[in-house]
Amino acid sequence: MATETHGAEGNSLVFHPMDQFIVKPLFGGEGMGMFTITNATFWMILAIVGVIALMVLGTSRRATIPGRAQSVAELAYGFVYKMVEDVAGKDAVGFFPYIMTLFMFIVFSNFLGLLPMSFTPTSHFAVTVVLAMLVFLTVTIVGFVKNGSKFLGLFWVSSAPLALRPVLAIIEVISYFVRPVSHSIRLAGNVMAGHAVIKVFAGFAAIAVISPVSVLAITAMYGLEVLVSFIQAYVFTILTCVYLKDALHPSH
Amino acid sequence: MEGDLAHIGAGLAAIGSGAAAIGVGNVAGNFLAGALRNPSAAASQTATLFIGIAFAEALGIFSFLVALLLMFAV
Amino acid sequence: MATETHDAAGHVADAAPGMPQLDFSTWANQIFWLVVTLVVIYLVLSRVALPRIAAVLAERQGTITNDIAAAEDLKQKAVEAEEAYNQALADARNEANNIIAATKTDIQKDLDVALAKADAEIAAKTAEGEKAIAAIREGALESVKAVAKDTAKELVTAMGGKADAKTITAAVTARMKG
Numbered sequence: 001m002a003t004e005t006h007g008a009e010g011n012s013l014v015f016h017p018m019d020q021f022i023v024k025p026l027f028g029g030e031g032m033g034m035f036t037i038t039n040a041t042f043w044m045i046l047a048i049v050g051v052i053a054l055m056v057l058g059t060s061r062r063a064t065i066p067g068r069a070q071s072v073a074e075l076a077y078g079f080v081y082k083m084v085e086d087v088a089g090k091d092a093v094g095f096f097p098y099i100m101t102l103f104m105f106i107v108f109s110n111f112l113g114l115l116p117m118s119f120t121p122t123s124h125f126a127v128t129v130v131l132a133m134l135v136f137l138t139v140t141i142v143g144f145v146k147n148g149s150k151f152l153g154l155f156w157v158s159s160a161p162l163a164l165r166p167v168l169a170i171i172e173v174i175s176y177f178v179r180p181v182s183h184s185i186r187l188a189g190n191v192m193a194g195h196a197v198i199k200v201f202a203g204f205a206a207i208a209v210i211s212p213v214s215v216l217a218i219t220a221m222y223g224l225e226v227l228v229s230f231i232q233a234y235v236f237t238i239l240t241c242v243y244l245k246d247a248l249h250p251s252h
Numbered sequence: 253m254e255g256d257l258a259h260i261g262a263g264l265a266a267i268g269s270g271a272a273a274i275g276v277g278n279v280a281g282n283f284l285a286g287a288l289r290n291p292s293a294a295a296s297q298t299a300t301l302f303i304g305i306a307f308a309e310a311l312g313i314f315s316f317l318v319a320l321l322l323m324f325a326v
Numbered sequence: 327m328a329t330e331t332h333d334a335a336g337h338v339a340d341a342a343p344g345m346p347q348l349d350f351s352t353w354a355n356q357i358f359w360l361v362v363t364l365v366v367i368y369l370v371l372s373r374v375a376l377p378r379i380a381a382v383l384a385e386r387q388g389t390i391t392n393d394i395a396a397a398e399d400l401k402q403k404a405v406e407a408e409e410a411y412n413q414a415l416a417d418a419r420n421e422a423n424n425i426i427a428a429t430k431t432d433i434q435k436d437l438d439v440a441l442a443k444a445d446a447e448i449a450a451k452t453a454e455g456e457k458a459i460a461a462i463r464e465g466a467l468e469s470v471k472a473v474a475k476d477t478a479k480e481l482v483t484a485m486g487g488k489a490d491a492k493t494i495t496a497a498v499t500a501r502m503k504g
Contacts, residue, residue, distance in 0.1 A: 018320075018324060018344075018345055018346055019346075021345070021346040021347060022346045023346060023349070023352040023355070023356065032351065032352060032355055033355070034354045034355055034358050035355075035358065036355055038352070038355060038356075038359075040352075040355070040356050040359060041355075041359040044359050044360065044362075044363040045363070047363065047367075048363055048366050048367055048370075051367050051370065051371070051375075052370055055370070055371060055374075055375035055376075055379070056370060056374050056375050056378075059375065059378050059379055059382065062378065062381070062382050062385075063382075064382070064385060064386050064389055066382075070382075073375070073379060074379055074382070074383065077376065077379045077380075077383070078383075083299070086299070087299060096376070097368060097371055097372035097376055098368065100371055100376065101364060101367045101368040101371055101372075102364075104367060104371065105363065105364060105367055121356070121360065123347070124346075124347050124356055125347045125348075126347070126352065126353040126356040126357055126360070127356055127357075127360050130357050130360055130361070131360075134364075182307075182310045182314075185310065185313060185314065185317060186306060186309065186310040186313055188347070189310075189313030189314075189316060189317055190309070190313060192320075192347070193313065193316050196320075231302065234302060235302055235303070235305075235306040238299055238302060238303060239303065239306065242303065320345060321345070321348075324344050324345045325344050325345050325348055
């Protein structure tokens with residue numbers, strides 16, 4: 001946004017690829033309290049609206065032969081349901097609404113974030129860390145509630161030689177606690193990286209000679225970002241299912 | 253001067269993205285090789301493919317993150 | 327921190343061009359609204375959308391099952407109809423064969439009768455003809471005998487013998503038999 005003015009008054013090209021991620025109050029105002037309506041809030045609410053439009057209004061006719069919106073809604077339902085059933089197991093179906101919520105929110109904020117001048121909530125660690133911590137806490141609590149102390153068997157690899165087991169246990173514990181970190185940074189990092197790269201190419205478009213190349217590059221990156229938006233939502237969801245499977249069936 | 257060193261560090265950290273690219277290519281290429289040998293088993297393993305790609309890519313994203321931190325936050 | 331200079335002239339991040347993601351002053355706000363968003367989406371999905379879609383899918387499954395059953399029924403009916411048709415065809419064919427056979431027998435009977443009649447007529451005619459031939463032959467034999475007797479008497483007379491009618495007749499008859 002501000003690249004133009006900066007480039008004009010600065011020494012040469014100045015990129016501000018991170019400006020698009022700034023959270024600011026939507027209706028002016030000075031400070032930012034906990035309940036201020038910001039642009040992040042706005043795009044989250046837009047994601048809610050999108051989910052309601054697709055999943056509720058789209059299916060309101062309850063047609064036996066579905067229309068377009070209903071087909072998409074049913075496709076999303078079947079996609080996530082099959083994923084939960086296949087990856088996490090049949091007894092994880094109770095978590096299906098929860099996982100569906102995560103999937104729909106991530107998909108909608110990723111895709112809405114691809115609109116020009118928009119804001120992507122999932123590019124912020126504040127959002128993805130909360131999502132990942134929710135999954136982490138759910139998995140840990142469910143694991144202990146369902147299996148009791150047997151859940152700790154997840155870290156004690158009984159198939160390994162006895163001498164190796166303590167070492168493996170340390171590694172397993174570390175990898176278990178790294179899960180929410182990688183889970184959150186993967187999503188935010190992917191989304192942020194794509195948006196920032198597009199912004200950098202947009203900055204190059206200010207130079208007349210290479211602007212056609214840069215516009216082509218933006219187009220290509222945009223196509224990749226559409227793919228990444230979906231794949232990251234898919235990956236986040238399927239990893240949630242994998243972790244859930246560990247919690248429900250901790251035997252290695 | 254401090255900023256200059258940070259920028260050099262950011263550039264070095266960005267090498268990690270290339271390494272992650274190699275890793276992702278390795279995963280996808282091996283999956284394709286296996287899938288061409290046994291196409292009937294390929295469909296059931298796409299989920300595994302994406303999980304593998306995600307793990308490989310997460311490490312590249314870490315290096316990208318380090319680069320960003322050096323660029324903007326140090 | 328970046329937002330303080332925001333209203334100046336679009337120079338948003340001049341003061342501290344850091345990563346907005348690491349501006350922890352916005353975290354509380356984002357997390358609050360994220361939780362609100364997630365709760366709303368969860369309620370909407372679990373209370374309204376997912377049961378509805380599940381119901382629609384189940385209903386469709388039921389409809390499909392019913393339709394398949396109905397199709398199976400219709401197929402059964404079609405098979406039965408075909409069987410009935412084949413049965414009717416076979417019956418008709420049998421009937422036709424019977425009629426053909428009956429007709430053939432009738433014709434054969436008529437033919438036999440006619441043949442027998444014709445045979446009888448032919449036999450009668452043949453018998454008549456034979457009788458006539460026999461009569462003619464008899465006549466001819468008699469004539470030959472008479473001619474032979476006459477000729478023999480004449481010969482005997484011409485040779486100077488005494489023509490004994492009785493002897494000549496016996497001789498001629500013997501010759502003719504032999």
